[in-house]
Amino acid sequence: xxxxxxxxGEPELYTRIGLLRAERGMSRKELADAVGVHYxxxxxxxxxxxxxxxxxxxxxxxxFGLPVEAVFSLEPFRPxxxxxxxxxxxxx
Amino acid sequence: xxxxxxxxGEPELYTRIGLLRAERGMSRKELADAVGVHYxxxxxxxxxxxxxxxxxxxxxxxxFGLPVEAVFSLEPFRPxxxxxxxxxxxxx
DNA sequence: TCGGCATGTAGTACATTTGCTACATGCCGA
DNA sequence: TCGGCATGTAGCAAATGTACTACATGCCGA
Numbered sequence: 001x002x003x004x005x006x007x008x009g010e011p012e013l014y015t016r017i018g019l020l021r022a023e024r025g026m027s028r029k030e031l032a033d034a035v036g037v038h039y040x041x042x043x044x045x046x047x048x049x050x051x052x053x054x055x056x057x058x059x060x061x062x063x064f065g066l067p068v069e070a071v072f073s074l075e076p077f078r079p080x081x082x083x084x085x086x087x088x089x090x091x092x
Numbered sequence: 093x094x095x096x097x098x099x100x101g102e103p104e105l106y107t108r109i110g111l112l113r114a115e116r117g118m119s120r121k122e123l124a125d126a127v128g129v130h131y132x133x134x135x136x137x138x139x140x141x142x143x144x145x146x147x148x149x150x151x152x153x154x155x156f157g158l159p160v161e162a163v164f165s166l167e168p169f170r171p172x173x174x175x176x177x178x179x180x181x182x183x184x
Numbered sequence: 185t186c187g188g189c190a191t192g193t194a195g196t197a198c199a200t201t202t203g204c205t206a207c208a209t210g211c212c213g214a
Numbered sequence: 215t216c217g218g219c220a221t222g223t224a225g226c227a228a229a230t231g232t233a234c235t236a237c238a239t240g241c242c243g244a
Contacts (some may be wrong), residue, residue: 004200013147037243038129038203043221050201053162055105068160072146074233098232108188119190130233135191142231 003048011048014073018046020064023063035059095140103140106165110138111172112156129150 006012021031028046032039037056044050045060052060054068061068098104113123120138124131131147136142137152144152148161153160170179 025096040204040222041202047222047243050219051145051147053143053201054146055143056184056202057146057149058160058164059164062166066202069145069148072150074147074150074154131190132192132234135232136232139192148231164231184191 034063126155
């Protein structure tokens with residue numbers, strides 16, 4: 001199944017579902033049950049094969065206790081580690 | 093076209109698109125052009141006949157310069173006037 | 185009054201999302 | 215080793231989002 005892209009071949013939607021799930025030690029099935037969808041649907045979303053409805057997106061964000069923008073983005077995400085510790089070109 | 097509801101007859105999604113458009117004096121066509129959809133699609137969303145994809149929801153929120161949660165909600169919105177001026181049971 | 189704009193309704197067509205089933209792989213613990 | 219869990223791939227079927235066209239109404243300004 002191909003990844004969804006715009007007319008320039010860039011993905012139209014980026015997601016952190018897999019990352020947030022991993023941080024919380026949550027399986028796809030657990031997340032799926034928490035939001036009320038099939039566990040395969042979570043897989044499709046993580047792989048970028050589906051773009052969820054805003055209802056599903058908000059339910060997922062609610063499970064993580066985060067705003068939608070923290071879970072989904074129209075622009076590529078910067079690594080959370082960079083945002084937390086800052087981006088350093090050189091190590092001292 | 094019926095309004096989309098859950099199994100209890102309650103809408104699953106609430107939107108402030110119409111309100112935000114009115115505040116900004118923007119027509120449906122203008123908003124539609126700004127986000128790149130058909131102007132009827134905006135009408136469907138305002139009337140609660142469609143639930144948008146998260147991509148469309150984020151584009152709309154971006155036009156208004158607001159987070160997705162300010163434009164769409166799984167719970168009914170409180171009037172903005174109340175949030176701004178506070179809710180008063182009695183007028184002095 | 186006439187014209188245009190904004191909006192609502194209706195209907196068709198197509199793409200995508202979602203549900204679901206089945207099967208394969210890999211990892212890990214009993 | 216065996217079994218279960220998590221994940222990936224591959225279908226198919228059903229629901230729904232989106233595009234688009236056409237027509238009606240109401241309002242407002244020239």
